[in-house]
Amino acid sequence: MADLLSHVLTAYVLLTVASWRVDALTPPWVVVGMAGAAIPDLVKVNIVLDSNIVEEAVGLPFTWAPLSTLGGVLFVAGAITLVFERRYWRRAYALLVAGGLTSLALDGLRVYADGSSSPWLYPLTWWRPPTPSFYVTSDPRIAVVGIVVAAVVFGLDRWIEPDSL
Amino acid sequence: MHLAVRLVAAVVLVGLLLGLCVQYDSAYDENSPYPPTDELATNYDDYVGEETLLFGTVRDIEVAGNATPPNRATIEVDSSEGTFEMTVREFRGDVKPGGVVQVYGTLQSDRTIEATNVEVVNPAGSSNLYKYAVSAIGAILVVALFFRRWQFNADTLAFEVRDDG
Numbered sequence: 001m002a003d004l005l006s007h008v009l010t011a012y013v014l015l016t017v018a019s020w021r022v023d024a025l026t027p028p029w030v031v032v033g034m035a036g037a038a039i040p041d042l043v044k045v046n047i048v049l050d051s052n053i054v055e056e057a058v059g060l061p062f063t064w065a066p067l068s069t070l071g072g073v074l075f076v077a078g079a080i081t082l083v084f085e086r087r088y089w090r091r092a093y094a095l096l097v098a099g100g101l102t103s104l105a106l107d108g109l110r111v112y113a114d115g116s117s118s119p120w121l122y123p124l125t126w127w128r129p130p131t132p133s134f135y136v137t138s139d140p141r142i143a144v145v146g147i148v149v150a151a152v153v154f155g156l157d158r159w160i161e162p163d164s165l
Numbered sequence: 166m167h168l169a170v171r172l173v174a175a176v177v178l179v180g181l182l183l184g185l186c187v188q189y190d191s192a193y194d195e196n197s198p199y200p201p202t203d204e205l206a207t208n209y210d211d212y213v214g215e216e217t218l219l220f221g222t223v224r225d226i227e228v229a230g231n232a233t234p235p236n237r238a239t240i241e242v243d244s245s246e247g248t249f250e251m252t253v254r255e256f257r258g259d260v261k262p263g264g265v266v267q268v269y270g271t272l273q274s275d276r277t278i279e280a281t282n283v284e285v286v287n288p289a290g291s292s293n294l295y296k297y298a299v300s301a302i303g304a305i306l307v308v309a310l311f312f313r314r315w316q317f318n319a320d321t322l323a324f325e326v327r328d329d330g
Contacts, residue, residue, distance in 0.1 A: 003296050005303030028314035028326045034307050041300065051190075052245050061190035066182070069189075075182040082171045082178075085323040113267035113284040114218045119196070122189060126196035136285065138292035143299050 003137055004041045007103040009146040011037035013153045014102055015095075020160055029095055036099025039076045040107065043068040068107065069122040073100030109134040168322055200272075206246035212272050219268045219278060220286070221251060223260050240266060252277040263290025 015033045019025035046064045055062045066072040077096035084092045108117045108129055116128035135142050194201040199217040221240030228236065238256040241248050253268050254277060260266055265287040270280040287293060315324045 003303065004300035005306070006299075008303045008307050031307070031310045031314050035311060038304065038307055044300075051186075055190075055245065060187050062186050063190040063193070064186060065193075066185040066189045069185075071185050072182060075178050075185070079175050079178040079182075082175050083324055085318065085321050085325050088325075111267070111284045111286070112218070113269035113282045123185060126192075133284070136287075137296055138287045140295070 003143060004038055006137075006142050006146040007037040007041060007106065008034045009150040010106055011099040011102050012150055015099075016153050016157050020157075024091070029091060032092055033095040033099040035080070036073075036077060036096035037103045039073050039080075039096065039100040040068040040103045042072075042076065065118075066122060068104070068118070069120050070101075070104065071123045073097060073104065076100075111136050171323075202242060202244040203246045205242070205272075206244040206249045209249075209272075209276055210274070213274050215272050216270070217272060217278070219251060221253075221266060221268065223262050223264045223266055224250070225262060226256070226260070238266075240268065250276065253280050253283070254278070255280045256283055258283045258285045259288060260285045261289040264288050264292065 011034045012030065015025060015030045019027075019030060043064050045067070051063045067076065074097060077093055077100060080096055081089050081093040104120045108120055109132055110117065111133040112118075112131050115130060115133065117131040119126045119128050121127065121129070194204075200212040200215055202219070205212060205217075219240070219242050221242045223238055223240055225239040226237070227239075236254070236256055238253040238258075240251050240253055242251055251268075252275070253266075253270075254273070255270070256268075257280070258266055264285060267284045267286060268278055268280050269282045270278045273279055314327055316327045317323075318325045
């Protein structure tokens, strides 16, 4: 996956630009979208709790991979939504999912040696969408581009809407 | 919303998520176009001649004949049946031992893969450190921005938008 910082900055850029047109998209909601963008990165829980260890403990096949798929985003976003007050649920869920989907789409552009990305639309389909193989996450230019674009949008946002992040 | 209702909903959502984690791993092999890596670890010879995509850690890069740059590599591939070694022929990639590559190619006898395409995911073992460091910055950024815009309401036991947010 792209690194977590690039995920979060991408959501920031897209949602901030959208907020210039959509009044309901105030700074607290842009932040919720950024948090949603981090959901697919939860797949890295594997570093702390290896899926093979879970497999041995419960005696069932197990992988954290779905955290970085459509199904994982929909369920995790649902669980996170519950920490908000009831009146915010609908909007919180929508933004968490939107953020998660931008990260999945960004990850779908990563390099794969056979030209197809991971089946990130699971469980809808096991189809592996074709990837243009734009980048690998270890390439520092990815984070640099993310930081520069986010800084430009941050500056524009200050100018367009003084009360912002 | 009543705390008990939220807790039950959270347990249900996490349960559904864990269900996906089991289902994904159970169904992965039959939905993958390539031989399962566990099978390559245990019954390699059954799959000679098939195409596959391997993720491996580079152990060694060497020269076969007098080719420059080096065109043969030894990689270690993880599976839940343990790690196994593969020799990669027609290897092309700027990578150090400890780096991670994707190899797309055809399986040959003696745990050798004839590469049609090699992509370097991590040019060196230190690449993961870079990714984790950048990701940690992203995580801190989201948490900091979140608490700047949201506060925990002890009465509702849920987050609400800060008055000044």
